[in-house]
Amino acid sequence: MTAPISSFMPGVLTASAAARVGFAHRCARFSLRARGDLAPLEAALGLSLPDRIGQRTSAGEREVLCLGPDEWVLHAPESDATAITAACAGVYADHPHSLVDISGREVSFVIDGPRGAELLTLGCARDLDTIAVGEGRRTLFDGATVILWRDADNNFRLDCWTSFATHLFHLLDTGVRELGAENH
Amino acid sequence: MLLIHCPYCNETLPEVEFAYASEAHIARPTRPSETTDEDWAEFLFMRSNVKGPLYERWRHVHGCGRFFNAVRDTVTDKFLTTYKAGEPRPDLSSLTEGLK
């Protein structure tokens, strides 16, 4: 039986000489949707909202990735959640948008190691070379929608909906061992 | 598995990220209650089912989430072009000229 999601604790879950998969600390996550003049929202949030899909910006510990023409995902420390909600609520009346808390919806795996990028090719059909370091994309990994944040050549974060986590971890764990065996 | 160009992401990506969404440029009548039974049936059920270039819709469902339009040849399965929703339908003759 695959491990229940509740058994994942922050830290390294599986590792070999080739790659490593860890579980990220929980954070506040928001889906932000808006059109038109973004300046008031940017001012409220204290960061600029990138306008090209895949681009990221950050300010302090707030980090945002553009997922669609009017869609961003925002990560921040859990303690920052109330402030973010309040800041956006403050500009809603004049600048309507949608800010939805999705902190409970998703968890993140952290992938690194010398062949971290190759590990993702087990389940991801798109060419990972087209995701530049410092960018991110929503894509499909082994049948589940995921968001990949590329933090370095072989260092990724993979966000998935919680209910898919055990399924995806099963493949990541298999892959870590498979790639590790190739290194021998 | 096909490769499909998403006009919003401006990237050519594997088909698995996309979902087919039927024929394009079939507008829902703005006042449905004023349409005749015949017109409503035409809107609901009738599709061109062409052999050759077809205007159709796709959704980049596992990517940016946008619905967009495409022209795909139903014989060769080749995409001739994709374009954003709301843009006018491209002229077929200009698309088919450059084909091998």
Add this chain to the structure above:
Amino acid sequence: MSQYRVSGRGRVDTARPVTFTFDGKSYRGAQGDTVASALLANGVHLMGRSFKYHRPRGAIAAGSEEPNALIGTRRGSGRFEPNTRATVQEIWDGLETNSQNKFPSLKFDVGAVNDAAYMLFSAGFYYKTFMWPRSFWDKVYEPFIRAAAGLGVSPIEEDPDTYASRNLHCDVLIVGAGPTGLAAARAAAVEGLRVVLVDENPEAGGTLLSEPQARIDGKAAWDWLAAELEALKALGVKIMTRTTAIAYYHQNMIGLVEKLTDHLPKLPADTPRERLWRVRSKQVVLAQGALEKPLVFHGNDRPGVMLAGSAQTFLNRYGVLVGKRPVILTSHDSAWYAAFDLQDAGAKVQAIVDTRADVDALLQSEARARGIAVKLSHTATATSGRLRVSSLRINPVAGGTVGAAQDIRCDAVLMSGGWTPSLHLFSHTKGSLTWDDDRTTFLPEKTPEDCVIAGASRGLWGIGAALADGAEKGRAVAEALGKTGAQVAYAIEADRPGTGVSHKELPTDLSAGKAKAFVDFQNDVTAKDLRLAVREGMRSIEHVKRYTTNGMATDQGKMSNINGLNIASDALGKKQPQVGLTTFRPPYTPTSFGAFAGYHRGEHFEVTRKTNIDSWAEAKGAVFEPVGQWRRARYFPKPGEDMDTAVRRECAATRASVGIFDASTLGKIEVVGPDAVEFMNRMYTNPWTKLAPGRCRYGLLLGDDGYIRDDGVIGRMTEDRFHVTTTTGGAARVLNMMEDYLQTEWSDLNVWLTSTTEHWSTVALNGPNAAKLLAPFVEGVELTEEAFPHMSCVECTVAGMPARLFRVSFTGEIGFEVNVPAHLGQKLWDILWEAGQQYGITAYGTETMHVLRAEKGYIIVGQDTDGTVTPYDAGMGWAVGKKKPDFVGMRGLARPDLQAKNRKQLVGLLTEDGSKLEEGAQIVFDPKQAIPMTMVGHVTSSYDVGTTDQPIALALVEGGHGKMGETVYIPMPDRTIAAKITATVFVDPENTRLKI
């Protein structure tokens, strides 16, 4: 050293002997041998029995195109694979192999009686033989066909191996690592492109491995090869061996299967047996080379008769002489070189028999210099020998007349009918072919893909031509990718280009009707079968193929296509291009199911979504059921309980006190924006404008055709924010449909949709004690009838957790749904479970949920509706807003067919005899009518485990709403059940139980 091993030849390591078994007998080979080369080194040619006639057969080829030498391989328990080609399987210490298609033994096979009954098995024999009498089908024909059909025996144990898959993106994929592919790889790699070079063999080199005499750029072929492979690796080329390109799909997607462990004596840990690579390459170079054709003559299938080029490969790659007294039979120059190589290695070549009158004088003088007899303008008309060829019967041909026969004693016949370019992958691209009369073969013409084909696979012979063409094509694809591309030239010595002619079956002086001249060895198709098929009216090559089975199964025309075409076109009196080729289908070589399944087996077979409370349910011994991709607890049996008992207990406890239910899988969509209410008005049948924040309403979603698509309770959290719930299975579909209308039809609306299904864990409490249990934990609202009436919602705190609380009921009891952020779901559940003990709280699953809702007549979309049910059919006209200008489905509901009188309508059914109906059972009005009866509806839901005192059912019945109290009939196999039509609500029709 084995009897037929030649010292100093081949690339096998005779210093490392390897022991394996074949049909129980132990053999020794060398490291690097295949089963076939090792058996041949031991003088064993007999490796199998043929499919139809059970004729003794040996290896005819040295590679993956081998049609005869199919063996079963075994590695301990569970690891058995049939139909492995002995020419491909590498040996290792302990490998067990077996021949196939024989009983009781390979040397004496009773099935060979089929060979004597040859007439019975001619072309189309299935169609002709098993026609009558009809009564013979079950007892005689079918068992016979089943016993005879198929090659080898299917494994029956579960495969203990694992299989893998990976995606790979590159600039240039090159299929075939012979001289063509190597040169192409260099030309592309020097330009800095991402190059992948694959070859199905254990080592790269292709023809170079079989032609060590060649010299490239001043180096011996094998030295050049070793240096070149190192150089390519240094340039970053990914070289993959034991990797077969099995298929070419749209837009340069190529499937590769890499075999990782079949050649290893010990299985390494964490290593899959095979890996399927899905490669997407910007450019593809096909350099698969060419396959040698057999000659078609009587007895050409006897063990010891093999392709000359393969004999050359066995000698030069494996150091094995396939015979000591071989005779060469050819229509192509290439076999002359095979003769020379074997003679030089110590064989005594009996003769070179060539069908042609004119052969290069240089070749003839080389033969004479070696003392080899040469017979030009000769045909071969028979072979003899029982389990191994012992002589070849040849005749001179002059002016179309076949002269007197002469027997040549021999222990092998090495034949060559010329070469066929390997066009399989090219054909997968829908590439067009053009007939080349000179070479009597099809050559590649145009492909719609970004693909070039190079070297022998486009009809160029010789290593020099291959290197030159490979370099040129490599340069061309680099240019296509925007690189400049440099010209590279190679200097070749001792190359062996050659020419030849192609034949239909060879002329003979014997009765053509008795000849067994094989075209397709694997399917036992002879030249006579093909001619018979044409005589019997088959005109299309596709029909000839199916009637005779020529080129079917794993052969896919590798051996047989051109010979078959030459014969069929001769029989039809047409030129070959007018007859055409049958389609080469993927995979190129047989591929295991494991490779296709990859990681998706066992627990990982498909995505299984689990809620945060799933592990609690598992620990409690819940029985699960799949709902969409989710697994949900269906019921929680106590020791000794079956499903009915457990569900009866869960139902009763919920109606009596309180039940707790994990409703987290319910789809949830947050609708936010100034136009949220307008969007809701347009999407759902119900009116939303007057719904106050803090209130919720049951919503019905239709398609524009007017039929029910989904339903769920929707709460208005604030003026601009709705919390929409959908069915579990409908969540993604409903969101997609909403996005479709929003993006495509109503882009004027300022509103956004976000899936929050998984943001919330949803814990449902139902029963008379639900409010009492929950109230102490809730801060922010009083759980009273006044402060928080039925169909209310609020953001509050439950047990200190931020929550969205809904007062709703899907059971007819007082009900609450507590939504907390998903990671807190289990915590909330534990708190309520603990506190609920005083009320005897009972966890229930989806089965009890289904029963309780059916007792109240609440529909389940997809069970009580089937995509043709309107709100009115379901008795839910009250949910349809009458004053709205439009909503999705409104116009559809006005269609004449949806307004018709006698539509099927949802009703309750109570059986007269108290028995439970079967879901799906058909309903009739008149049980005495003649069969086929007029069916007027069906049972959609049926239960006898709930809290009512008799079984209940819901059904769709024609005009049912107007037939209350009438009797309908449900015919079953053993009896007909009468049932009374009732309302759909069986429990508490006044809803008094909903009050706190």
